[in-house]
Amino acid sequence: MARQKAYNEEVVVEKAMNLFWRNGFETTSMQMLEKEMGINKFSIYASFGSKNGLFLESLKCYMGKIKFLLNTLENSDLGIAGIKKYFYDFIEFTRETDFGKGCLVTNTANEINDEADEKIKQVIGQFTGQVREAFASILKRDDTKDQVLVDQQADYLIIAMVGLSSATRFFAQSQLDNYIENVFNSI
Amino acid sequence: MARQKAYNEEVVVEKAMNLFWRNGFETTSMQMLEKEMGINKFSIYASFGSKNGLFLESLKCYMGKIKFLLNTLENSDLGIAGIKKYFYDFIEFTRETDFGKGCLVTNTANEINDEADEKIKQVIGQFTGQVREAFASILKRDDTKDQVLVDQQADYLIIAMVGLSSATRFFAQSQLDNYIENVFNSI
DNA sequence: CATAAAACTAACCAATCGGTTAGATAAGTA
DNA sequence: TACTTATCTAACCGATTGGTTAGTTTTATG
Numbered sequence: 001m002a003r004q005k006a007y008n009e010e011v012v013v014e015k016a017m018n019l020f021w022r023n024g025f026e027t028t029s030m031q032m033l034e035k036e037m038g039i040n041k042f043s044i045y046a047s048f049g050s051k052n053g054l055f056l057e058s059l060k061c062y063m064g065k066i067k068f069l070l071n072t073l074e075n076s077d078l079g080i081a082g083i084k085k086y087f088y089d090f091i092e093f094t095r096e097t098d099f100g101k102g103c104l105v106t107n108t109a110n111e112i113n114d115e116a117d118e119k120i121k122q123v124i125g126q127f128t129g130q131v132r133e134a135f136a137s138i139l140k141r142d143d144t145k146d147q148v149l150v151d152q153q154a155d156y157l158i159i160a161m162v163g164l165s166s167a168t169r170f171f172a173q174s175q176l177d178n179y180i181e182n183v184f185n186s187i
Numbered sequence: 188m189a190r191q192k193a194y195n196e197e198v199v200v201e202k203a204m205n206l207f208w209r210n211g212f213e214t215t216s217m218q219m220l221e222k223e224m225g226i227n228k229f230s231i232y233a234s235f236g237s238k239n240g241l242f243l244e245s246l247k248c249y250m251g252k253i254k255f256l257l258n259t260l261e262n263s264d265l266g267i268a269g270i271k272k273y274f275y276d277f278i279e280f281t282r283e284t285d286f287g288k289g290c291l292v293t294n295t296a297n298e299i300n301d302e303a304d305e306k307i308k309q310v311i312g313q314f315t316g317q318v319r320e321a322f323a324s325i326l327k328r329d330d331t332k333d334q335v336l337v338d339q340q341a342d343y344l345i346i347a348m349v350g351l352s353s354a355t356r357f358f359a360q361s362q363l364d365n366y367i368e369n370v371f372n373s374i
Numbered sequence: 375c376a377t378a379a380a381a382c383t384a385a386c387c388a389a390t391c392g393g394t395t396a397g398a399t400a401a402g403t404a
Numbered sequence: 405t406a407c408t409t410a411t412c413t414a415a416c417c418g419a420t421t422g423g424t425t426a427g428t429t430t431t432a433t434g
Contacts, residue, residue, distance in 0.1 A: 002408075002410035002411075003399070003400045003401055003409075003410050003412075004400085004401070022300065026211075026214060027213060027300075029392085030391075030392060030393080031390080039412095040413065040414080041392090042394085042395085042411080042413075042414090043411075046410090046411075050393080107297065109353075109357055110298070111297070111298065113210065113214075113287075152365040152368070152369065155358075155362040155365035155366055156366050156368075156369035156370070159351070159363070160366070162353055162354055163349050163350020163351070163353065163354075164346070164350070166293075166297055166349055167350075169297070170296055170311075171342075171346060174342075176346070178339040178340075179343050182343035183343070183373070185373035186369050186371075187372075189379040189380035189432070190430040190432090191380085191381080192380090192381070216422085217421075217423080226382095227381095227382070227384080228384095229383075229424085232422095233380090237423080238422065
């Protein structure tokens with residue numbers, strides 16, 4: 001009945017995600033997105049509504065790509081060693097794709113301010129909360145710890161993770177390793 | 188012999204710094220800067236050459252404002268407790284001015300990529316290096332530690348500090364406190 | 375008081391921003 | 405094959421970007 005799309009939305013959104021990941025939301029222009037995604041502005045707006053809409057889909061795409069890390073963490077029976085493995089796995093993940101990009105969610109959290117789009121803030125809060133809960137859940141299983149200590153250490157670990165995300169963008173591998181080893185000396 | 192400036196450069200650069208601090212480099216426009224600094228674009232360019240030049244002066248201004256923190260750290264005889272105090276002092280400093288702005292240097296490090304202005308990258312590297320050396324120097328004074336351990340722990344602390352800087356932008360006070368307490372459990 | 379030099383205002387610049395739209399093109403269906 | 409409908413290209417939109425410049429105002433000095 002009508003012409004068919006010459007592109008696959010999942011494919012082009014991943015290309016957009018990689019561009020946002022490398023450059024951040026503001027610095028990435030529609031012009032750059034057209035070029036990277038290989039489609040016209042018209043098609044981008046037809047599929048995603050706005051730059052913000054495309055960015056939200058890119059965030060979802062990113063979270064899909066790192067879901068395997070979170071699954072490994074949540075299904076781990078290694079206790080705190082499993083959390084440590086998550087830290088190392090994350091570094092490896094950022095190096096696999098292209099060194100120095102950090103975590104798209106953390107990068108976004110660092111970029112935005114209070115007046116930013118509510119949905120974006122919501123996605124960031126949800127993701128951060130989910131990782132923190134995974135940490136807390138593993139800590140809780142360690143029966144030598146009471147709930148107050150679990151909460152304190154979960155706060156510590158989620159902020160330590162935020163620091164690691166930023167640090168992968170401008171610290172050397174050996175420094176990241178020294179960092180992680182010391183993070184897990186204290187718990 | 189000639190007309191005199193109606194503004195003080197140190198005064199207006201501090202206003203610019205506060206705007207950059209709140210919004211980041213890219214998001215802060217010349218229009219916003221004109222309004223905040225209370226002077227015309229012409230005067231900004233006459234005094235600072237470019238947006239980049241103004242930003243570099245803003246970075247210097249910021250570093251001047253937090254120099255007292257670094258002085259306190261470097262002149263401390265509290266050992267590791269002095270480093271811990273630096274972490275808490277930093278939080279207090281970010282709250283004094285306006286909550287949720289983090290550290291301008293860290294914010295900038297998070298915003299830029301490899302292609303950014305060389306001088307800006309240099310200032311960030313110098314400042315980060317200076318703080319790291321202050322940490323290392325204090326750790327070294329503790330004669331129970333060998334040099335390898337000092338380097339490892341200095342890496343840990345400087346990345347922990349980067350994490351704290353970001354975290355002050357979107358974590359609650361109690362979580363920051365839990366974080367710092369745990370950071371210093373491990374060393 | 376006249377003059378020279380710097381500081382000011384405000385209009386202006388090309389380029390780019392996110393976003394829209396008119397018209398050409400393609401394809402499933404009647 | 406004709407028609408309908410969605411997708412495509414490409415020109416276009418007003419607003420804003422960082423930056424410049426012509427011309428007016430101020431002021432210390434000769």
